[in-house]
Amino acid sequence: MTDEPLPPEELAVRLAEVYLLVGPLYRRVLRKVELDEMEGVGVGVRAVLDMLRLNGPMTVPQMGRAQALSRQFVQRMVNDAAERGLVEAVPNPAHRRSWLIRLTEAGRAAIELVTAREHGLLGQVGGGLTQADVDACVKVLSSMLGAVSDVEVD
Template identity: 55%
Template sequence: MSDSLSPDALAARLAEIYLVVGPLYRKASRVVEREQPVMGMSVGVRAVLEQLQRDGEVTVPTIAASQELSRQFVQRMVHEAREAGLVELVGNPRHRRSSLVRLTPEGHSAIAAVTDREHRMMARVAGHLTDADIDTALRVLRSMLAGLE
């Protein structure tokens, strides 16, 4: 195993990652929004649908906290998704004033279509990447995220 970087060298190398992650995120966001106009799915709505797909029905505050977004923003995204028929609000047995947000069958289909299309696009990524490369990238990104907590 190689030696760890000094704090200054580590900071400089991690800054290089930010220079790539920012444009990558923005480009991916534009692709999603450009490819999904028929479904009316913005990046924000997509984030809500993906979380519901992963976690099942949850509250707006739960979505906001897990994605580090304001509750107001998430509420707007839920409202958009609800108007499009992608989510529904259901009673919450634990909290009468905070409804649970749940995917509708249309929401399940919509997020599946988006992720399927994205997976096909990602399958075209060149670079002969290995599983170990991806594990390393995820470990670094998760460490960066944890370091900002």
């Protein structure tokens, strides 16, 4: 093993291995969340609540761009969350027609419960992973995401 950058041909092969792992991981995590749905928070609503928890109030188009999801899908998830009292629309001082969506207290409590449970499960991941391992994983996945960030969704 070397710390030298891989030539493009080898890099492509190794990153393809990562894609082959990320797909099943993503689908299994989605399935786990769906099976363990808590407080009526499915995968899509959970993504909305988590974005708002991390970023504060956002517009639906901002959330769609941030997660590479269609505005229509995000709007459906926001509507579902609003019906459950987890989010609310408030005036947007920067744009009269594009409301800001923010967490309600119930929404904050729901996403904190979900993330605490997820953190408990993630804390059980074995393999003796180190901070350097996780940092390297985040770096690789961030680089891969950045390489396709120009792909339009909608």
